[in-house]
Amino acid sequence: MMTEDFEPVTDTVEEQAPVEACTKCTACNTVCPVARNTEIFRGPKLLGPESERFRIPQEPSVVAGLDLCSGCKLCEVTCPSQVSIQTYIRRAQNKGARERGRTLRDFLLGHTRLLGTFGSLTAPLANLGNRNPLLRWFMERFVGIHRKRPLPRYQFLTFERWHRRHPRPVRARRKVAYFYGCWVNYNERRLGEMVVAILERNGIEVVVPRQQCCGIPAVVNSNTDLARKYGVQNVRLLAPLAGEMDIVASSTSCGLMLKHDYSHLLDIPGAEPLGARTYDICEYLWMLHEAKELDLDFQPVPMRVLYHAPCHLKSHGIGYPAMRLLRLVPGVKVEEVDEGCCGISGTFGVKVEKYDLSMKIGSRLFAAVKAAGSDAVLADCETCRMQVEHGAGASSAHPVEILARAYGYR
Amino acid sequence: MKTDLAVVGGGLAALTAARAIQRSDREVVLVWPGLSSLYFLYATIDVLGYADAGAAEPVDDPGAAVAGLIKDQPSHPYARAGRPALEGGTKMLLEWLREAGLVWEGTLARNVLLPTATGTPKPSCLVPASMAAGDLRRADPIVLCGFHGYQDFAPELAAANLRRSWRTGNQVSAIRIAAPGFDADRLFTSIDLARSFEDRGFRAEVANRMRRQISGDGVRVGLPAVLGLTRAEEVYADFETALGYPVFEIPTVPPSVAALRLFDRLRKHLQETGVELFWNAPAHAATVTEGRCTRILLKSAGREQPIEARAYVLALEDWVDGALRAGVHLVRDPFFGRVIAEHAVPSQRTAESIFGVQPYAQLGYPVTDRLQPADETGRPLADNVFVAGGAIAGYDPSGTKSRGGMAIATGYRAAMEAMAAA
Missing domain, CATH: 1.10.1060.10 (Alpha-helical ferredoxin)
Known part of the structure; x- marks a missing residue:
């Protein structure tokens, strides 16, 4: 032989x-x-x-x-x-x-922490400005941000500062590190609070390590150089933790960067062990459930929801953990709305020359969401949620919001 | 992840197995290897086109021919799957196609003879209604129509080959039109055409341009399968009315619109009925402990992900989706790590002529009578794994034009066995 x-x-x-x-x-x-x-x-x-x-x-x-x-x-x-x-x-x-040479717009869209810091420090003003037609006309004309695209609201209290004042649980059976990402930090702190509440409810202490932007906004704005710089910083900050605990991310694309793109797209040394211990939040919660460690004492949540699987979630190769979790909650009726890409792709659909194309790509999804009718459209990715709200006029939420409600979180 | 049953594959055998399990209200996940086997290999469903890979005469009655084959060759995969599996699976599939909104025709008792894109006659059993009028056993004259600049269908070539190779003396002629709005100097594909055909104005203009070139009564018109992607049934009916002649589609090489329609609808229907799909996580290894498979490993982002099921259907189609891997001398099965075949020189795998009977086409997983993967002595490698589709050794799915029927029969049988074993 x-x-x-x-x-x-x-x-x-x-x-x-x-x-x-x-x-x-x-x-x-x-x-x-x-x-x-x-x-x-x-x-x-x-x-x-x-x-x-x-x-x-x-x-x-x-x-x-x-x-x-x-x-x-x-x-x-x-x-x-x-x-x-x-x-x-x-x-x-x-x-x-x-x-x-890089354009001002692509520079700004790739630097979400810079935008976020500025936006949250000036939160009420920035949010007013983002809705001011005259200012939006200027932004379209001179920066290249389409005036019809609703921009995310900034909040004054960042997740980082909220967490510093958040009391640590007295007893925890294990620790997990949370990669909250720029979105949770500057725009949707409540989502981060819910992630913390759910994990703590299940006896897990949430460690919030120092972290940099994951780099995906830079990647899609033609700047893998910057993304790599961010990635190197994150590997330095997080890889030591990965020796001791798992890392969870509540943003699909942040999670994918840590899991896969740091080592494959950006060739960052030492990224593989970090990627191997990074989990999408729903993937992680489902793992807890399979280990019989997830608290199933849910209150009924009488809601009819649609689930849209973000493209980057498909790229994770983990199936549909959010759908599985939602089926555990009494009262929730969940159906997948399977019409492919929503079209926004992060900052793609924000740009003046791509807005119309982004809405055309999403049109099948918008029509299906409108035809189905629901209490909310759930998606793990924040920009998918922005696009569905804008294109289909539906309300949207991250799937963990339903779990948080089922645990009585308000 | 833990589940009741897992099906690995993306071709017809995998979809058939997943459907059979889902229909019995059992939990099942489908582990998808990427858009491969269904997209490459299925536009029609061929049950048995030739009794053996070298036969000159096509089979007329595939049901009867399979019954004969089962009697004569008890170790043939059709014999192992059994005739009830072919019949039960076919019945289930036809009902499923209807439920998923696909209009197909055919019975196990009869083959139709359809033209391929290069103009060779191919015996098929179950076919989309939009292809049925292409049957070469019918005598009415054929006009084949292509599009200037579209490279995957040359009507002149197909017509010349059909005139030469098909002996009933069909009158076959060829025309070409410019597709409205398409630049013939720019590369475009069947997908671009199919999307344009969903527009009513485009269809009407194509029909106008074609009608101007067609002469004679009682002709039927064949064109590449580009009549719509997501609303194909509506597009086909509307276009045939607009043209005023019977129309048939001819499947093309990838990107095959006909295969995409089939895959998109069935995949979507499976998900709607509760089958969980694992995208982007090709399975590539199995762990066997004490004669039972305890998990299969998927390559997901960041790490290998185990799927722990009580039973598994391995429904892959040999080379195209990773069921078999070839080195220079060895052909391996990645799941169980076995050497399937060894060759002193790789040329032993292929016939001298590209159209000859290919030794590589017969390679695959040896199986038991219950379709479990078998070792050299014929004993199962794992009690709870069942193999379906082109990955089974001992037949040539392309040469005998039996890929679809084998996928249905073995997919259905493997699903039944897996449910019993889980």
């Missing part, structure tokens, strides 16, 4: 397949929400692995059409050969932006 064998290249690489692994099957193009909605986008196959063959590091980049990729990652989710389509596109975008 021959025991020694030469494996072909594509078989030895566990997750990151080389460009040659692309068989040109075009599966990615068929699911790409941008390619499905505009003819001018050439699709992930051409802009990813096919163009990659012609990209030479020392030569100027050709970036035509690249910025229309929204970064939803459905191409990678669909690829039967596990080709890193997004890695090729993101790195090429970054190189192009480095050569041409």
Whole structure:
């Protein structure tokens, strides 16, 4: 028997397949929400692995059409050969932006902590300004933020400061570190409070370590250089903790950065052990349930809700933990609304030249949400929630909000 | 994650197994390897097109031919799955297609002979209603229509091949039109066309342009399968009325709109009826302890994720979705880590002619009479794992045009066995 064998290249690489692994099957193009909605986008196959063959590091980049990729990652989710389509596109975008210079808008949208600090310090004013038509006209004209896109509200009390004053539980059977992300810190502190309440209810002490922005806003604004800088900081701050406890994230995309993109897209040394201990909050709670450690003493929550699975949640490869959890709560009627990408893709749908496309991509979802009717649309991702509220006029919530209510949290 | 039953795969065998389990109100997760087997391999469902891979004459009555094959070859996968599984699975599938809103035709008692995109006749059993009028056994003349700039269907080539290869003397002619709004110098695909066909104005204009080139009464018109993606039934009926001739679609190479319609609807219907789908988490290994599989491992973001089920259906389609992996000398099964075949030189796997009977096509997992993966002595490697679809050894799904029927029969049987074992 021959025991020694030469494996072909594509078989030895566990997750990151080389460009040659692309068989040109075009599966990615068929699911790409941008390619499905505009003819001018050439699709992930051409802009990813096919163009990659012609990209030479020392030569100027050709970036035509690249910025229309929204970064939803459905191409990678669909690829039967596990080709890193997004890695090729993101790195090429970054190189192009480095050569041409970055725009003010993309700089701002990539620096969420800067925006967040400013926004929360000036919260009432900033929120007024974001709703002022004249100011929005200026922002559209001179910054490139579409005036019809509702911007997130900032809150004066950040999650970081709230948590510093939050009393520690007396007894806890274990600790978990919480990656709350910029959204919870500056815009939706209540979500972070609910995550803490749910975990504490289950006998878990929530450690809130110092942290930097996960970097996804920088990635999708053609700046993997900045994202890498943030990632390196996060690995330095969080990797020591990962030796002792699990890390949970309540934002789908933050979690995906920590789990996967730090090591794969950004090549950050030491990121893999951090990724291996990072969990999406619903994934983590379901794990507790399977270990018979989740408190099931729920009050009924009589609500009919729709669940929209964010594209980046599909990329996690963990199934639908939020749907499973929601089915444990008495009174909740949950149905999936399965109409693909919502279209906003983080900051993509905020931009003046992409707003209409983003709304067109989401139109199928909006129509389905309106037709189904519900008390709320649930989505794990904050920008999906913004888009559903804006496009379908529905109210929205993170799935853990239902659990928090079932535990009597007000 | 823990579950009652897990099905691994994204092709017809996997979907059939998941449906059979869901219909029995059992908990099931579907572990999806990416858009692969269904998208590459299924636009029609072929039960048995040729009695063996080298046969010249197509089979007329696939149900009877399978019954004969089961009698003559007791170790053939069809014999192991059994005729009741083929019949029960086919009945279930046809009902399911209807329930999911897909209009299909066919019975196990008859094959139709449909033209492929290159103009060869292919025997199929169950077909979308939009393809049925392409049956080459009918005598009415055919006009094949392509689009300038669309590269995946050349009507002149298909017409020439059909005239040459198909002996009933069908009159076949070819025309081409410019698709309204498409630049022939720019690359476009069947997906782009299919999306445009969902627009009523586009359909009407295409019908106008085609009618101007079609002459003669009693002809039927064949065009690549691009008549709508999400509302295909409506698009087809409307377009046929607008054109005024019977219309049939011809499936194309990927991106195959016909396969996407099938996959999108069935996948969605499974999710609506409570099947949990694991996206982006290809399964690649199984852990067996004391003759039972305790978990399979998925590659999810950040780490390997175990799925612990009471029983498993491995419904993969050989090379395209990772059921088999080939090195230079060895072919392995990644789930159980076995060597399936070894070759002194890789060319032993292939026939001299690309159209010859291919040895690699027969490679796969040896199975027991209950479709469990078997070791060299024929004993099961795991009591609670059942194999379905193209990954089963000992038949050539492409050469005999039996991939669909085998997927249905083995998917259905494996689901029944898995439910009994769980």
